[in-house]
Amino acid sequence: MIFSQRTNWHRQQNKLTELFDSLRKSGRVILDLTVSNPTECGFSYPQKEILSSFENQSSMVYDPNPHGLLSARQAVTEYYRQKNISVDPSNIFLTASTSEAYSTLFKLLCNAGESVLVQKPSYPLFEYLAQINDVELQQYDLRYDGEWHVDIESLNNLMIENIGKSKAIVIVNPHNPTGMFLKKDEYKAIKEIARQYNLAIIVxxxxxxYAFEDDESRIGSTANESDVLTFTLNGISKSCGLPQMKLGWIIVNGQRSIVNEAIERLQIICDTFLSVNTPVQVALPKLLTIGKNIQSQILNRIKSNYTTLLTTHNPHLTSQCSPLLSDGGWYGIIRVPRTKSDEEWALQLLEKKGVYVYPGYFFDFTDDGYLVVSLLLENSIFQKAVSDIVEYVSLSEP
Ligand SMILES: Cc1ncc(COP(=O)(O)O)c(C=O)c1O
Known part of the structure; x- marks a missing residue:
């Protein structure tokens, strides 16, 4: 075989995407609750301002820097200053996306066959990011008891089983798709484990x-963490609703000597690719400013759709169709009866009601009984789709 084992992916369409494509081709109108691309969700983008932020002569000069242009990193520093967090631009590396940032960090931290610990449920990209970098994934559990928690015991057990093999704990905060924000006591316990087993933390x-409400029990950004070697990732794809501009960043923090070593190694990795284009770096200070308006439109939308999710129910039927409570993020989770698999629910909702949702298994939920929906859709579409789901599930109850 000429190709590598690691690219030997299963590429057939699944039943759900096959059905979706065939219904679309037949002209059926679908309420697509899987759309998480903000540029397709009817937000009002200040197009002129965005495009004019790219009209800048500085983009005509190539001044390669493995960290990214200082002016762009200063804009990232300003983004954190507005959150009362101080970030040194020399601790920042710009990347073409957060996904690329993960890949860079897996290369920095892991030898082939070593592992990183990720949450379960989880968003699906990790599997590919890990395979492409010959890294293994180990999953620690999140559990729900009216709110989501990190199962610290499951993390501890994984560590004990894999001493010497695991290199980093990944925390998605807030988490996709559960919307869980990490609580202070959980973070403290995770840091303790990282210290004990000499692991890095990737946040x-x-x-x-995108928090629905403020809450003192949660940690804020880790961009100024000082104890443990920590890599904090973000970018304009979500914070400004501009995924097409392709700009993310890594902030390196922790104890000085290990941070310096990490920075020197990252400089060589990033210098090898220099993957972030100059125009987007030059535009970044303006994009981050313009992005605040887009961010607030998105925040209003997700809050309103989350409220719809909480309040839509069928008063005439005892429905087991109820939302899980969440702290924020772009997704909602609907609990459905386990009388059918998630995939069957998703297939039936698509076929009978024309509503397209993610089955929970797509996000690696351990058990059946969960559907995942994007909160980005326009309110009226979201409302109609959620009522259709509730009605269908209620009427299907045994
Ligand atoms: C939790 C999380 N991290 C990272 C990404 C990727 O972001 P980017 O567009 O910057 O690669 C996604 C995309 O959906 C995500 O959900």
Whole structure:
């Protein structure tokens, strides 16, 4: 075989995407609750301002820097200053996306066959990011008891089983798809484990600006962590609703000597690719400013759709169709009876009601009984789709 084992992916469509494609081709109108691309969700983007932020002569000069342009990193520093967090631009590396940032960090931290610990449920990209970098994934559990928690015992057990093999704990904060924000006591316990087993922490904060409410029990950004070697990831894909601009960042923090070593190694990795284009770096200070308006539109939308999710029910039927409570983020989770698999629920909702949702298994839920929906859709579409789901599930109860 000419190709590598690691690219030997199963590429057939699944039943759900096959059905979706065939219904679309037949002209059926589908309420697509899987859309998480903000540029397709009817937000009002200040197009002129965005495009004019790219009209800048500085983009005509190539001034390669493995960290990214200082002016762009200063804009990232300003983004954190507004959160009362002080970040040194020399601790920042710009990347073309958060996904690329993960890949860079897996290369920095892991030898082939070593592992990183990720949450379960989890968003699906990790599997590919890990395979492409010859890294193994180990999953620690999140559990729900009216709110989501990190199961610290499951993390501890994984560590004990894999001493010497695991290199980093990944925390998505707030988490995709559960919307869980990490609580202070959980973070403390995770840091303790990282210290004990000499692991780095990778915190993915791409949804940090999307909390439904403030809450003192949660940690804020980890961009100024000083104890443990910590890599904090974010970018304009989610914070400004601009995934097409392709700009993310890594902030390195922790104890000085290990941070310096990490920075020197990252400089060589990033210098090898220099993957972030100059125009987007030059535009970044303006994009981050313009992005605040887009961010607030998105925040209003997700809050309103989350409220719809909480309040839509069928008063005439005792429905087991109820939302899980969440702290923020772009997704909602609907609990459905386990009388059918998630995939069957998703297939039936698509076929009978024309509503397209993610089955929970797509996000690696351990058990059946969960559907995942994007909160980004326009309110009226979201409302109609959720009522259709509730009605269908209620009427299907045994
Ligand atoms: C939690 C999380 N992190 C990272 C990403 C990827 O972001 P980017 O567009 O910056 O690669 C996604 C995309 O959905 C995500 O959900």
């Amino acid at each position: 993915d904060e791409v949804f940090i600006d």
